Amino acid sequence: MNELVVVSLEVRAALAEGRSVVALETTIVAHGFPAPHGVEVGLQMEEAVRGAGATPATIGVLDGRIRVGLDDDELGRFDSSARKLGPRDLAACAVAGDVGATTVGGVLAVARTVGIRFMGTGGIGGVHRGYPARPDVSADLVALVTAPVLVACSGAKSLLDIPATMEHLETLGIPVLGYRTDTLPLFYEAEGGPAVTQRVDDPTTAARVAAAHWELGGCGLLLTNPPPEVVEVGDLIEEAVAKAARDGVSGQAVTPFVLAFLHERSDGRTREVNRKLAVANARLAGDVSVAFAAL
Ligand code: PSU
Ligand code: MN
Numbered sequence: 087m088n089e090l091v092v093v094s095l096e097v098r099a100a101l102a103e104g105r106s107v108v109a110l111e112t113t114i115v116a117h118g119f120p121a122p123h124g125v126e127v128g129l130q131m132e133e134a135v136r137g138a139g140a141t142p143a144t145i146g147v148l149d150g151r152i153r154v155g156l157d158d159d160e161l162g163r164f165d166s167s168a169r170k171l172g173p174r175d176l177a178a179c180a181v182a183g184d185v186g187a188t189t190v191g192g193v194l195a196v197a198r199t200v201g202i203r204f205m206g207t208g209g210i211g212g213v214h215r216g217y218p219a220r221p222d223v224s225a226d227l228v229a230l231v232t233a234p235v236l237v238a239c240s241g242a243k244s245l246l247d248i249p250a251t252m253e254h255l256e257t258l259g260i261p262v263l264g265y266r267t268d269t270l271p272l273f274y275e276a277e278g279g280p281a282v283t284q285r286v287d288d289p290t291t292a293a294r295v296a297a298a299h300w301e302l303g304g305c306g307l308l309l310t311n312p313p314p315e316v317v318e319v320g321d322l323i324e325e326a327v328a329k330a331a332r333d334g335v336s337g338q339a340v341t342p343f344v345l346a347f348l349h350e351r352s353d354g355r356t357r358e359v360n361r362k363l364a365v366a367n368a369r370l371a372g373d374v375s376v377a378f379a380a381l
Contacts, residue, residue, distance in 0.1 A: 090180060093200055094155025097143045101201060106140035106375035109154075109197045109205040109235070113171070114364060115144075116164040116187035117342040118208065119357060120349060127361050128161050131206060131368035138372025143202055145193050147171060147179045147186030154200055170338045172225035190237065191229035194306065198233040203296075203378065205237045206371035208364040209273040210308065212242035212251030214340060215327055222337070223254065230260050230306030236296045238309045238371040240363045241271040241279060245323050245344045248272065252280050261299060261307040263292060265370060274319055274359055276312035289370070293378035311370050313363040317355045322348055 100107050115128040132142040144156045146164055168187040169179050173195040179186035190210050197205060211224025242251045255262055262270065262283045270279030286292045292309050299307055326347040335343045348356040
Protein backbone atom coordinates (compact mmCIF):
# COMPACT_ATOMS: atom_id res chain seq x y z
CA MET A 87 0.00 0.00 0.00
CA ASN A 88 1.22 3.53 -0.73
CA GLU A 89 1.37 5.18 2.65
CA LEU A 90 1.48 8.96 2.86
CA VAL A 91 3.55 9.01 6.05
CA VAL A 92 6.52 6.63 6.04
CA VAL A 93 8.34 6.15 9.35
CA SER A 94 11.82 4.61 9.13
CA LEU A 95 12.41 1.19 10.69
CA GLU A 96 14.65 2.67 13.38
CA VAL A 97 12.16 5.36 14.41
CA ARG A 98 9.23 2.97 14.24
CA ALA A 99 11.00 0.50 16.53
CA ALA A 100 11.89 3.26 19.01
CA LEU A 101 8.29 4.53 19.10
CA ALA A 102 6.86 1.02 19.46
CA GLU A 103 9.20 0.26 22.37
CA GLY A 104 8.48 3.56 24.09
CA ARG A 105 12.05 4.79 23.66
CA SER A 106 12.90 8.47 23.31
CA VAL A 107 12.55 10.05 19.87
CA VAL A 108 13.43 13.64 18.89
CA ALA A 109 12.02 15.20 15.72
CA LEU A 110 14.28 17.40 13.59
CA GLU A 111 13.41 19.66 10.66
CA THR A 112 14.85 19.93 7.16
CA THR A 113 14.33 23.67 6.51
CA ILE A 114 17.35 24.44 8.67
CA VAL A 115 19.27 22.01 6.40
CA ALA A 116 17.98 23.32 3.07
CA HIS A 117 17.50 27.04 3.75
CA GLY A 118 19.10 27.88 7.10
CA PHE A 119 22.71 27.46 5.95
CA PRO A 120 24.52 27.72 2.63
CA ALA A 121 25.46 24.33 1.10
CA PRO A 122 27.23 22.17 2.18
CA HIS A 123 26.87 23.47 5.74
CA GLY A 124 23.17 22.67 6.05
CA VAL A 125 23.64 18.93 5.66
CA GLU A 126 26.59 19.00 8.09
CA VAL A 127 24.46 20.80 10.68
CA GLY A 128 21.62 18.32 10.15
CA LEU A 129 23.99 15.39 10.71
CA GLN A 130 25.50 17.03 13.79
CA MET A 131 22.02 17.58 15.23
CA GLU A 132 21.25 13.89 14.68
CA GLU A 133 24.54 12.96 16.39
CA ALA A 134 23.67 15.22 19.33
CA VAL A 135 20.31 13.49 19.76
CA ARG A 136 22.03 10.09 19.71
CA GLY A 137 24.59 11.36 22.21
CA ALA A 138 21.74 11.98 24.62
CA GLY A 139 20.54 8.39 24.18
CA ALA A 140 17.53 9.21 21.98
CA THR A 141 16.65 8.42 18.35
CA PRO A 142 16.63 11.27 15.82
CA ALA A 143 13.66 11.51 13.45
CA THR A 144 14.47 14.03 10.74
CA ILE A 145 11.35 14.87 8.75
CA GLY A 146 10.92 15.92 5.14
CA VAL A 147 8.92 15.22 1.98
CA LEU A 148 10.53 13.03 -0.72
CA ASP A 149 9.04 11.23 -3.71
CA GLY A 150 5.44 11.80 -2.69
CA ARG A 151 5.92 10.60 0.90
CA ILE A 152 6.18 12.40 4.21
CA ARG A 153 9.31 10.72 5.56
CA VAL A 154 10.08 10.43 9.27
CA GLY A 155 13.71 9.35 9.75
CA LEU A 156 16.13 9.90 6.85
CA ASP A 157 19.44 8.28 5.96
CA ASP A 158 22.47 10.42 5.05
CA ASP A 159 21.89 10.24 1.28
CA GLU A 160 18.28 11.24 1.73
CA LEU A 161 19.27 14.17 3.94
CA GLY A 162 21.62 15.27 1.15
CA ARG A 163 18.62 15.82 -1.13
CA PHE A 164 17.49 18.82 0.92
CA ASP A 165 19.23 21.70 -0.80
CA SER A 166 18.15 25.26 -1.49
CA SER A 167 15.88 24.11 -4.35
CA ALA A 168 13.63 22.31 -1.84
CA ARG A 169 10.24 23.82 -1.07
CA LYS A 170 9.83 25.28 2.41
CA LEU A 171 6.93 23.57 4.14
CA GLY A 172 4.70 24.95 6.83
CA PRO A 173 1.74 22.85 8.01
CA ARG A 174 -0.43 24.01 5.09
CA ASP A 175 2.11 22.88 2.48
CA LEU A 176 2.74 19.26 3.48
CA ALA A 177 -0.12 17.59 1.62
CA ALA A 178 0.23 19.58 -1.59
CA CYS A 179 4.00 19.02 -1.71
CA ALA A 180 3.59 15.27 -1.24
CA VAL A 181 0.95 15.04 -3.95
CA ALA A 182 3.09 17.12 -6.33
CA GLY A 183 6.07 14.80 -5.70
CA ASP A 184 8.38 17.72 -4.88
CA VAL A 185 11.25 17.73 -2.39
CA GLY A 186 9.92 19.57 0.66
CA ALA A 187 11.85 20.83 3.66
CA THR A 188 9.86 21.02 6.88
CA THR A 189 9.80 24.11 9.09
CA VAL A 190 9.20 23.80 12.83
CA GLY A 191 5.47 24.10 12.10
CA GLY A 192 5.66 21.43 9.42
CA VAL A 193 7.50 19.07 11.77
CA LEU A 194 4.97 19.65 14.53
CA ALA A 195 2.09 18.72 12.22
CA VAL A 196 3.82 15.41 11.43
CA ALA A 197 5.03 14.79 15.01
CA ARG A 198 1.45 15.08 16.23
CA THR A 199 0.39 12.47 13.67
CA VAL A 200 3.05 9.90 14.58
CA GLY A 201 3.23 10.60 18.33
CA ILE A 202 6.64 12.24 18.73
CA ARG A 203 6.81 14.54 21.79
CA PHE A 204 10.15 16.32 21.47
CA MET A 205 11.90 18.47 18.89
CA GLY A 206 15.13 20.48 18.68
CA THR A 207 15.71 23.48 16.43
CA GLY A 208 17.74 26.69 16.21
CA GLY A 209 15.06 29.29 16.78
CA ILE A 210 11.35 29.17 16.10
CA GLY A 211 9.57 31.58 13.77
CA GLY A 212 7.35 34.25 15.29
CA VAL A 213 5.92 37.69 14.60
CA HIS A 214 7.94 39.44 11.91
CA ARG A 215 8.80 43.14 12.18
CA GLY A 216 6.39 45.55 10.51
CA TYR A 217 3.27 43.79 11.80
CA PRO A 218 0.85 46.75 11.36
CA ALA A 219 1.66 47.04 7.64
CA ARG A 220 1.87 43.32 6.90
CA PRO A 221 0.94 40.87 9.65
CA ASP A 222 3.45 38.08 8.99
CA VAL A 223 3.19 35.62 11.87
CA SER A 224 5.00 32.31 11.52
CA ALA A 225 2.83 29.20 11.31
CA ASP A 226 5.23 27.76 13.90
CA LEU A 227 3.21 29.54 16.60
CA VAL A 228 -0.13 28.15 15.52
CA ALA A 229 1.33 24.66 15.08
CA LEU A 230 2.44 24.75 18.72
CA VAL A 231 -1.21 25.15 19.70
CA THR A 232 -2.20 21.82 18.17
CA ALA A 233 0.88 19.60 18.65
CA PRO A 234 1.78 18.30 22.13
CA VAL A 235 5.51 18.69 21.54
CA LEU A 236 8.28 20.30 23.60
CA VAL A 237 10.52 22.34 21.28
CA ALA A 238 14.05 23.07 22.49
CA CYS A 239 15.27 26.29 20.83
CA SER A 240 17.29 29.44 21.50
CA GLY A 241 14.12 31.54 21.53
CA ALA A 242 12.76 33.07 18.36
CA LYS A 243 15.12 34.26 15.65
CA SER A 244 16.10 37.85 16.47
CA LEU A 245 15.20 39.16 13.03
CA LEU A 246 11.65 38.99 14.45
CA ASP A 247 9.69 41.32 16.71
CA ILE A 248 10.53 39.54 19.98
CA PRO A 249 8.12 41.37 22.36
CA ALA A 250 5.26 40.84 19.89
CA THR A 251 6.22 37.17 19.56
CA MET A 252 6.11 36.78 23.36
CA GLU A 253 2.65 38.40 23.44
CA HIS A 254 1.38 35.95 20.81
CA LEU A 255 2.85 33.01 22.71
CA GLU A 256 0.97 34.14 25.81
CA THR A 257 -2.28 34.58 23.88
CA LEU A 258 -1.89 31.08 22.45
CA GLY A 259 -1.21 29.58 25.89
CA ILE A 260 2.25 28.31 25.03
CA PRO A 261 4.58 28.01 28.05
CA VAL A 262 8.02 29.51 27.49
CA LEU A 263 10.44 27.75 29.83
CA GLY A 264 13.95 29.12 30.31
CA TYR A 265 16.66 26.47 30.55
CA ARG A 266 18.98 27.79 33.27
CA THR A 267 17.87 31.33 32.37
CA ASP A 268 15.24 33.79 33.65
CA THR A 269 15.02 35.64 30.34
CA LEU A 270 14.31 34.60 26.78
CA PRO A 271 17.50 33.88 24.79
CA LEU A 272 17.70 36.08 21.70
CA PHE A 273 19.09 33.44 19.31
CA TYR A 274 22.43 35.16 18.61
CA GLU A 275 22.61 36.69 22.10
CA ALA A 276 21.97 35.15 25.51
CA GLU A 277 21.05 38.24 27.52
CA GLY A 278 18.54 41.07 27.30
CA GLY A 279 15.33 39.27 26.36
CA PRO A 280 11.93 39.46 28.09
CA ALA A 281 11.22 37.27 31.13
CA VAL A 282 10.35 33.62 30.50
CA THR A 283 7.25 32.12 32.12
CA GLN A 284 9.25 29.64 34.22
CA ARG A 285 12.90 28.85 34.73
CA VAL A 286 13.93 25.17 34.87
CA ASP A 287 17.44 24.04 35.79
CA ASP A 288 17.57 20.41 34.69
CA PRO A 289 16.07 18.08 32.06
CA THR A 290 13.97 16.18 34.60
CA THR A 291 12.18 19.33 35.77
CA ALA A 292 11.55 20.34 32.16
CA ALA A 293 10.13 16.86 31.48
CA ARG A 294 7.89 17.09 34.56
CA VAL A 295 6.48 20.46 33.48
CA ALA A 296 5.82 19.09 29.98
CA ALA A 297 4.12 16.00 31.40
CA ALA A 298 1.93 18.14 33.68
CA HIS A 299 1.07 20.51 30.83
CA TRP A 300 0.01 17.59 28.65
CA GLU A 301 -1.98 16.04 31.50
CA LEU A 302 -3.96 19.28 31.56
CA GLY A 303 -4.67 19.00 27.85
CA GLY A 304 -2.02 21.58 26.94
CA CYS A 305 -0.13 21.25 23.68
CA GLY A 306 3.19 22.68 22.56
CA LEU A 307 5.74 24.27 24.83
CA LEU A 308 9.10 25.93 24.34
CA LEU A 309 12.24 25.12 26.27
CA THR A 310 14.52 28.04 25.51
CA ASN A 311 18.26 27.47 25.77
CA PRO A 312 20.81 30.32 25.71
CA PRO A 313 23.24 29.98 22.78
CA PRO A 314 26.59 28.45 23.86
CA GLU A 315 28.40 31.24 22.01
CA VAL A 316 27.10 34.73 21.18
CA VAL A 317 27.56 37.25 18.38
CA GLU A 318 26.28 40.85 18.30
CA VAL A 319 24.60 41.53 14.99
CA GLY A 320 21.79 43.96 15.84
CA ASP A 321 22.86 46.50 13.20
CA LEU A 322 23.34 43.85 10.53
CA ILE A 323 19.85 42.51 11.22
CA GLU A 324 18.38 46.00 10.74
CA GLU A 325 20.24 46.23 7.44
CA ALA A 326 19.11 42.79 6.32
CA VAL A 327 15.45 43.38 7.18
CA ALA A 328 15.51 46.76 5.37
CA LYS A 329 17.11 45.18 2.31
CA ALA A 330 14.54 42.40 2.28
CA ALA A 331 11.77 45.03 2.25
CA ARG A 332 13.49 47.06 -0.50
CA ASP A 333 14.02 43.97 -2.66
CA GLY A 334 10.39 42.93 -2.25
CA VAL A 335 11.28 39.74 -0.36
CA SER A 336 8.22 38.64 1.59
CA GLY A 337 6.41 35.69 3.16
CA GLN A 338 8.33 32.45 3.60
CA ALA A 339 11.37 33.89 1.82
CA VAL A 340 12.16 36.51 4.51
CA THR A 341 13.79 34.26 7.11
CA PRO A 342 16.16 32.44 4.68
CA PHE A 343 17.04 35.77 3.02
CA VAL A 344 17.97 37.43 6.30
CA LEU A 345 19.92 34.41 7.59
CA ALA A 346 21.91 34.19 4.34
CA PHE A 347 22.63 37.95 4.46
CA LEU A 348 23.92 37.65 8.04
CA HIS A 349 26.03 34.55 7.32
CA GLU A 350 27.70 36.37 4.44
CA ARG A 351 28.15 39.81 6.01
CA SER A 352 29.44 38.44 9.33
CA ASP A 353 32.09 36.34 7.55
CA GLY A 354 30.45 33.18 8.76
CA ARG A 355 30.29 34.16 12.45
CA THR A 356 26.49 33.93 12.58
CA ARG A 357 26.73 30.60 10.78
CA GLU A 358 29.01 29.22 13.47
CA VAL A 359 26.86 30.52 16.33
CA ASN A 360 23.72 29.21 14.63
CA ARG A 361 25.31 25.78 14.12
CA LYS A 362 26.42 25.52 17.74
CA LEU A 363 23.07 26.55 19.18
CA ALA A 364 21.10 24.23 16.88
CA VAL A 365 23.29 21.27 17.90
CA ALA A 366 23.03 22.22 21.60
CA ASN A 367 19.23 22.39 21.30
CA ALA A 368 19.07 18.97 19.62
CA ARG A 369 21.10 17.61 22.53
CA LEU A 370 18.84 19.31 25.07
CA ALA A 371 15.71 17.93 23.40
CA GLY A 372 17.35 14.50 23.59
CA ASP A 373 18.20 14.92 27.28
CA VAL A 374 14.63 15.97 28.11
CA SER A 375 13.12 13.14 26.07
CA VAL A 376 15.28 10.64 27.97
CA ALA A 377 14.36 12.24 31.31
CA PHE A 378 10.68 12.09 30.30
CA ALA A 379 10.90 8.36 29.57
CA ALA A 380 12.36 7.85 33.08
CA LEU A 381 9.63 9.81 34.97
N1 PSU B 1 16.27 27.61 13.17
C1 PSU B 1 17.45 27.95 12.56
N2 PSU B 1 17.41 28.17 11.22
C2 PSU B 1 16.27 28.07 10.48
C3 PSU B 1 15.05 27.74 11.14
C4 PSU B 1 15.11 27.52 12.49
O1 PSU B 1 18.49 28.05 13.21
O2 PSU B 1 16.30 28.28 9.26
C5 PSU B 1 13.75 27.67 10.33
C6 PSU B 1 12.70 26.78 10.99
O3 PSU B 1 12.30 25.82 10.03
C7 PSU B 1 11.56 27.72 11.30
C8 PSU B 1 11.67 28.70 10.17
O4 PSU B 1 10.32 27.05 11.32
O5 PSU B 1 13.08 28.95 10.16
C9 PSU B 1 10.82 29.95 10.39
O6 PSU B 1 10.42 30.47 9.16
P1 PSU B 1 9.20 31.52 9.07
O7 PSU B 1 9.64 32.68 9.93
O8 PSU B 1 9.06 31.90 7.60
O9 PSU B 1 7.99 30.84 9.61
MN1 MN C 1 5.65 34.13 7.44
